[in-house]
Amino acid sequence: MKDDKRQDRHLSRRQFMRNSALAAAGFTIVPRHVLGRGFTAPSDKLNIAAIGAGGKGFSDIRNAFNKGSDNVVALADIDENRCEEARKLFPKAKYYKDFRLMLEEMKDTIDAVTISTPDHTHAVAAMAAMQLGMHVYVQKPLTHNIKEARELTEAAREYKVVSQMGNQGASNPGQVQMMKWFNEGLIGTVDTVHVWTNRPVWPQGIPVPTEKMPLPEHISKEDWDLFIGPAEYVDYHPLYHPFKWRGWWNFGTGALGDMGCHLIDPPFRVLGLGYPTEVECSVGQVFTQDWVPEHIPEGCPPSSRVQIKFPATAGNPSPITMNWSDGGLRPFHPDLIPASDDLGEPGSANGVIMMGSKGIMTCGVYGLHPKLYLPDGEVRTMPEDFSTDNPNEGLPEYGHQVSWTQACKAGFGSAEHKRLTSSFDYAGPLTETVLMGNLAIRSYALAKKNARGRMDYYGRKKLFWDGEKMEITNFNDANQFVGRDYRRGW
Numbered sequence: 135m136k137d138d139k140r141q142d143r144h145l146s147r148r149q150f151m152r153n154s155a156l157a158a159a160g161f162t163i164v165p166r167h168v169l170g171r172g173f174t175a176p177s178d179k180l181n182i183a184a185i186g187a188g189g190k191g192f193s194d195i196r197n198a199f200n201k202g203s204d205n206v207v208a209l210a211d212i213d214e215n216r217c218e219e220a221r222k223l224f225p226k227a228k229y230y231k232d233f234r235l236m237l238e239e240m241k242d243t244i245d246a247v248t249i250s251t252p253d254h255t256h257a258v259a260a261m262a263a264m265q266l267g268m269h270v271y272v273q274k275p276l277t278h279n280i281k282e283a284r285e286l287t288e289a290a291r292e293y294k295v296v297s298q299m300g301n302q303g304a305s306n307p308g309q310v311q312m313m314k315w316f317n318e319g320l321i322g323t324v325d326t327v328h329v330w331t332n333r334p335v336w337p338q339g340i341p342v343p344t345e346k347m348p349l350p351e352h353i354s355k356e357d358w359d360l361f362i363g364p365a366e367y368v369d370y371h372p373l374y375h376p377f378k379w380r381g382w383w384n385f386g387t388g389a390l391g392d393m394g395c396h397l398i399d400p401p402f403r404v405l406g407l408g409y410p411t412e413v414e415c416s417v418g419q420v421f422t423q424d425w426v427p428e429h430i431p432e433g434c435p436p437s438s439r440v441q442i443k444f445p446a447t448a449g450n451p452s453p454i455t456m457n458w459s460d461g462g463l464r465p466f467h468p469d470l471i472p473a474s475d476d477l478g479e480p481g482s483a484n485g486v487i488m489m490g491s492k493g494i495m496t497c498g499v500y501g502l503h504p505k506l507y508l509p510d511g512e513v514r515t516m517p518e519d520f521s522t523d524n525p526n527e528g529l530p531e532y533g534h535q536v537s538w539t540q541a542c543k544a545g546f547g548s549a550e551h552k553r554l555t556s557s558f559d560y561a562g563p564l565t566e567t568v569l570m571g572n573l574a575i576r577s578y579a580l581a582k583k584n585a586r587g588r589m590d591y592y593g594r595k596k597l598f599w600d601g602e603k604m605e606i607t608n609f610n611d612a613n614q615f616v617g618r619d620y621r622r623g624w
């Protein structure tokens with residue numbers, strides 16, 4: 135996906151622009167990025183654009199805008215109705231359907247982009263923006279597959295741009311509280327972690343839709359082609375756009391991809407986890423006839439359990455087993471948690487349990503409701519006046535977007551950049567871990583029809599992972615899910 139020649143071209147263009155811009159600076163407004171990152175006065179405004187401005191994209195760009203702290207100069211969204219609110223809020227922003235056209239036409243104006251499209255277009259959009267020297271805020275999961283996550287992480291360093299993934303819980307004080315409890319040794323050494331979600335809360339595990347559906351009037355064939363982007367072409371269906379793309383591997387990453395970057399974040403951060411070494415899963419089955427389960431490799435399963443193993447870390451001298459479950463499945467009460475307590479968050483829909491040698495730490499989604507259970511029966515919650523050194527803590531989503539815009543202005547490698555809670559150096563390996571679970575889930579569905587017309591499933595194994603090489607070492611067929619081929623033209 136990387137294009138070195140393009141980078142050279144871009145750098146020389148920027149260098150040229152910088153020289154000529156400096157000469158002309160007395161009488162013209164110079165887009166700050168042509169001056170090079172790190173040359174921005176903190177009082178200057180950033181020129182931000184959104185790629186995907188409906189759904190989550192609307193709150194991302196609105197939060198980054200922060201009531202006028204920065205300029206919103208352009209919006210790209212394939213669906214003009216879906217991004218109507220954003221277009222109303224930012225009437226001066228130039229509206230595009232094709233983000234590639236926006237990046238090309240406005241490359242000298244845009245400093246930074248928020249990317250909140252369905253998962254399958256995150257990587258192509260982020261890479262294109264970074265190659266133009268733009269800072270990027272990319273929704274979770276950072277990418278659709280492991281290889282893309284690795285490439286974006288390397289590219290952010292290479293192009294020296296400020297990056298942040300949209301797992302806003304990373305900036306929640308709850309995570310700081312958990313880190314503090316752990317660092318104080320209150321739960322001892324952790325060997326087991328349970329993580330779960332009530333997702334999917336959209337159709338999932340259902341047969342691939344076959345009926346031909348007309349495109350909504352406001353979406354043209356060209357718009358739909360842009361939605362498909364690098365994925366395999368399929369005709370429009372309301373079971374894909376909007377929102378429901380999550381349940382299909384062509385576009386989404388299922389329940390684990392949707393919530394893993396929020397929920398695996400606290401243990402990943404607190405325990406200092408890196409690449410996993412082993413993964414194994416099982417998934418829920420669907421029956422529309424007796425005895426023979428549906429085989430729907432295109433669709434994410436209705437429920438799954440995944441076990442991911444990690445070696446000991448600098449801060450935690452025990453290997454760690456992480457047990458993920460979704461689709462309504464959740465862990466059981468450990469002895470230390472009173473029988474009638476909700477697990478994780480009120481209602482127990484989502485949560486994290488870190489089992490330590492001395493105690494247990496839990497939280498809900500986004501690092502909310504952190505709780506500490508100690509062996510003498512003491513239960514601690516986060517004090518109401520607990521605060522962190524995050525100056526943007528009180529802003530929407532704990533200032534996750536604003537911390538990023540401030541870091542963009544301060545420049546690559548600045549203190550503000552280093553303080554970001556989910557720049558790609560962190561978010562890349564976290565996303566790879568989440569997608570490792572999906573690699574196991576997709577591998578689990580590998581099957582061949584046998585002589586009796588039944589499916590023989592041959593991928594239901596425990597898989598061993600070489601993180602550095604990005605390779606399953608004991609079952610080569612699983613490696614097809616490490617990356618993906620892009621559609622022609624992407």
Ligand SMILES: NC(=O)c1ccc[n+]([C@@H]2O[C@H](COP(=O)([O-])OP(=O)(O)OC[C@H]3O[C@@H](n4cnc5c(N)ncnc54)[C@H](O)[C@@H]3O)[C@@H](O)[C@H]2O)c1
Nearest residue numbers: 186188189190210211212213216250251273274360376377
């Ligand atoms: N951090 C969070 O709490 C949170 C919450 C919801 C969604 N998300 C993430 O945000 C992303 C979007 O999810 P959503 O629920 O908003 O989905 P959605 O389908 O509701 O919205 C996606 C938007 O992107 C637009 N779009 C689709 N393809 C595009 C393309 N190629 N170029 C430009 N625009 C395009 C759509 O028209 C739509 O406006 C996903 O990655 C999801 O995981 C994060």
